[in-house]
Amino acid sequence: MQSMQPPELQAPLQTQESRCPQPPFEHLFLSGAEAGTAAYRQAVSTATDILVRFALQPQPYRGASPQELAAVLAGDPCPEAGLPTREVLERVEELVVQHSVKVTHPDCIAHLHCPPLIPALAAEMVVSATNQSLDSWDQSPAATIVEQQIVQWLCRLYFAQAGDGTFTSGGTQSNFMGLLLARDHYALTHLDWNCEERGLPPGAERLRILCSQAAHFTVQKSAGLLGLGRASVVPVGPDSDYRLRGVAVERAIADLRRDGLSPIALVATAGTTDLGSIDAMAELAIVARTHGLWLHADAAVGGALALSEHHRGLLAGIEAADSITVDFHKLFYQPISCGAFLVRNRRAFEVLRLHADCLNPEGTEEAGIPDLVIKSVLTTRRFDALKLYICLQALGRREFARLVESTMELARATATIIEHDPELELACYPAINAVVFRYAPEGLSAFELDSINKTVQATLLRRGRAVVARTRLKDRVQLKFTLLNPLTTVDHIRGLLQEIKAIGRAEAARGVAADPASTVSCLAPNSPMLNL
Numbered sequence: 142m143q144s145m146q147p148p149e150l151q152a153p154l155q156t157q158e159s160r161c162p163q164p165p166f167e168h169l170f171l172s173g174a175e176a177g178t179a180a181y182r183q184a185v186s187t188a189t190d191i192l193v194r195f196a197l198q199p200q201p202y203r204g205a206s207p208q209e210l211a212a213v214l215a216g217d218p219c220p221e222a223g224l225p226t227r228e229v230l231e232r233v234e235e236l237v238v239q240h241s242v243k244v245t246h247p248d249c250i251a252h253l254h255c256p257p258l259i260p261a262l263a264a265e266m267v268v269s270a271t272n273q274s275l276d277s278w279d280q281s282p283a284a285t286i287v288e289q290q291i292v293q294w295l296c297r298l299y300f301a302q303a304g305d306g307t308f309t310s311g312g313t314q315s316n317f318m319g320l321l322l323a324r325d326h327y328a329l330t331h332l333d334w335n336c337e338e339r340g341l342p343p344g345a346e347r348l349r350i351l352c353s354q355a356a357h358f359t360v361q362k363s364a365g366l367l368g369l370g371r372a373s374v375v376p377v378g379p380d381s382d383y384r385l386r387g388v389a390v391e392r393a394i395a396d397l398r399r400d401g402l403s404p405i406a407l408v409a410t411a412g413t414t415d416l417g418s419i420d421a422m423a424e425l426a427i428v429a430r431t432h433g434l435w436l437h438a439d440a441a442v443g444g445a446l447a448l449s450e451h452h453r454g455l456l457a458g459i460e461a462a463d464s465i466t467v468d469f470h471k472l473f474y475q476p477i478s479c480g481a482f483l484v485r486n487r488r489a490f491e492v493l494r495l496h497a498d499c500l501n502p503e504g505t506e507e508a509g510i511p512d513l514v515i516k517s518v519l520t521t522r523r524f525d526a527l528k529l530y531i532c533l534q535a536l537g538r539r540e541f542a543r544l545v546e547s548t549m550e551l552a553r554a555t556a557t558i559i560e561h562d563p564e565l566e567l568a569c570y571p572a573i574n575a576v577v578f579r580y581a582p583e584g585l586s587a588f589e590l591d592s593i594n595k596t597v598q599a600t601l602l603r604r605g606r607a608v609v610a611r612t613r614l615k616d617r618v619q620l621k622f623t624l625l626n627p628l629t630t631v632d633h634i635r636g637l638l639q640e641i642k643a644i645g646r647a648e649a650a651r652g653v654a655a656d657p658a659s660t661v662s663c664l665a666p667n668s669p670m671l672n673l
């Protein structure tokens with residue numbers, strides 16, 4: 142639009158320099174410019190103060206409901222103009238950090254959700270600030286070497302030989318990769334069919350994957366994503382210790398073959414999510430070899446036992462696996478996310494090889510340049526290996542082992558206390574560090590006990606007293622402590638069990654509705670069903 146102002150009031154013609162001013166962005170990046178350095182120091186020191194204050198929070202959770210938090214956090218996430226970082230961080234402290242679960246709290250023991258080690262927290266700063274990406278050498282020179290070193294160390298730890306692998310976002314991605322390679326390997330060697338090129342092979346609907354009934358649900362999920370269908374997964378019943386045994390798998394294979402189906406892979410779980418039980422790895426290795434199945438070991442939980450000379454024997458047989466899942470954001474105490482996928486035979490990754498001219502043109506490796514992107518289902522990838530690297534160096538193997546061992550001792554002590562308490566019922570003896578039990582005094586019906594135990598779990602969370610899990614085992618609602626936190630002591634457990642019993646007793650005294658229908662809130666107040 143033409144200016145209506147007289148010429149002398151118009152802005153003078155811009156000079157070349159003022160039209161292209163240095164953009165004032167230095168304070169936004171840690172580039173070495175003074176403004177950036179000062180802003181970084183201030184932001185990090187504010188964040189540090191917030192985290193130290195959060196660490197002093199007495200409860201594991203403040204107890205807010207989803208609705209309460211949604212109301213607190215309502216508002217426009219993207220204002221037109223920004224605010225000072227410190228102000229934003231302090232708002233986040235109030236609205237987000239204070240309503241987080243405190244994973245370092247001794248009573249935060251629901252899931253495989255660990256308190257992260259301090260050296261790893263510092264490592265995260267280095268990982269994010271250097272922002273290396275493991276998909277190509279020129280985006281991650283030293284990082285590439287460190288990741289490969291850690292992968293080789295892991296291969297020696299589990300396979301007792303060289304192998305290959307990649308860091309992943311965790312067990313889900315690692316299990317997916319295990320079954321992906323299993324499918325591709327089967328099609329290539331038995332049907333001369335390259336699934337990556339051509340899609341599913343003819344007869345794919347007859348392929349089957351065997352695993353324990355207690356295996357992680359990502360086995361089914363992966364089978365679905367891989368086009369084999371969730372129904373291709375055949376869950377096999379474990380023994381009375383919840384371990385999958387060779388004979389049971391043999392029987393299942395015979396049944397499948399008789400029905401004209403083709404078992405291609407066997408998943409052995411070293412540490413199930415619920416109970417920590419470890420399948421009979423050595424037996425399963427023999428079955429897999431006998432029947433030409435790809436053996437994938439899901440050691441997301443149990444992988445850390447390899448660090449302990451007392452407990453590594455529990456993993457015996459894992460060295461025969463074709464591929465292994467291990468999670469570091471569980472019993473290796475790393476911040477989320479951090480996991481690895483390992484293969485015994487490095488050629489197993491060949492099926493995934495695909496070249497992008499801009500990233501890893503043909504001949505990259507021949508030129509002596511490492512090419513990690515061909516081993517991953519991801520492209521851009523975090524340098525999570527650095528966290529583990531720094532922690533391994535800072536703690537040493539023995540201290541890591543002590544962490545894991547202490548949680549196993551606590552689980553055993555907890556199980557003993559529960560076993561000797563007439564109001565509590567232990568579901569099974571802990572294999573690693575998960576303790577499954579329920580409040581179960583004499584004289585209450587199965588339905589009442591289910592309902593009471595549900596209430597116990599919800600009440601503990603709502604009161605911000607403890608974060609414990611709820612699961613189903615032996616067809617009953619159970620409570621679960623996942624004793625990952627080395628800061629949890631027997632005294633904490635005693636106190637918590639007292640509280641669980643107190644809530645249970647109060648709930649039992651209040652009287653539990655005897656019929657699930659009566660809890661349906663949409664019934665009219667005078668509905669006869671309410672009196673059932």
Ligand SMILES: *Cc1c(COP(=O)(O)O)cnc(C)c1O
Pocket residue numbers: 253310311312313314316357359410412413414439440441442468480
């Ligand atoms: C946690 C877990 C997984 C999934 O791992 P994520 O890191 O959550 O993706 C897979 N298998 C087992 C046995 C697990 O416990």
